[in-house]
Amino acid sequence: MAAIYSLFIISKSGGLIFYKDYGSAGRMDTNDSLRLASLWHSMHAISQQLSPTVGCTGIELLQADSFDLHCFQSLTGTKFFVVCEPGTQHMESLLKVIYELYTDYVLKNPFYEMEMPIRCELFDLNLSQAIQKDRVALLGR
């Protein structure tokens, strides 16, 4: 069963607002995860500039030697990306589910301030359930 290594959520201005590691080797420290997030934000923007045709919305899938990175950008510019084993299926639907959880448990939380790091217990809880669910491949709908 293919595994998910980590999940990042980046705000529309490029700041990391959520990062969770699901067991990659050599845990990243906070500074590195922040840097990677802002690096991804800018590369996502540059990839739109380099498009040979009109209407490019940025990188959706990056295939590296040892992982795949699936990225989903919401209409408001918030980016969600998961790092997973090469060839993992159903990542697009998982990202949609995570986006739904984000809108329900983060955006509708009256104590949440936009662009700030996400600290919502319910979001964490439902997120770990969604990821667990995916581990047993229930997302293949």
Next chain:
Amino acid sequence: MQFFGGSAAAEASPAPAAPPGTATGLAGNNANVLYVFNRNGVCLLYREWHRPLRTLDAAQDHKLMFGLLFSLRSFTAKMDPTSVEKGNLGVPLLPGQGCSFHSFRTNTYKLSFMESPSGIKLILVTHPKTSDLREALRYIYNLYVEYVVKNPLYVPGTPIKSELFNTNLDQYVKTLI
């Protein structure tokens, strides 16, 4: 990381015969642009077949592309979830050092990337639905070795102006699916 398996490199040799699918008439029109950079970031070759949108002038475009690849390389090397020792983000990487990437896809294009042990970077931009192009890039690299590197008049590090290379490249790229 292993660059080329010996047998695969031999198979991909452009030497005598034309690649399968050449001149069959069912040519695809998949490839958009090809870039070749050397290790210093000099654009040795820029060839475009289909590019309706141009946002920047040529020199800026090449710089931006090289910069994107450079950053993506350090990004993937740092992100690599399978290795413990990853070094610092942003430190220049030698060819083959750290975790690299072979392609990324957006909604309008797919970019395939290959770096040779000598630091030659091949970048092929195609339609987003194109299949895995690692073999194709290796074939193009072999074309480069045959028609450019083995050309005694070619000065390394200068733009490629080989007619023979261009025709063979055009012919091969038409066969990509």
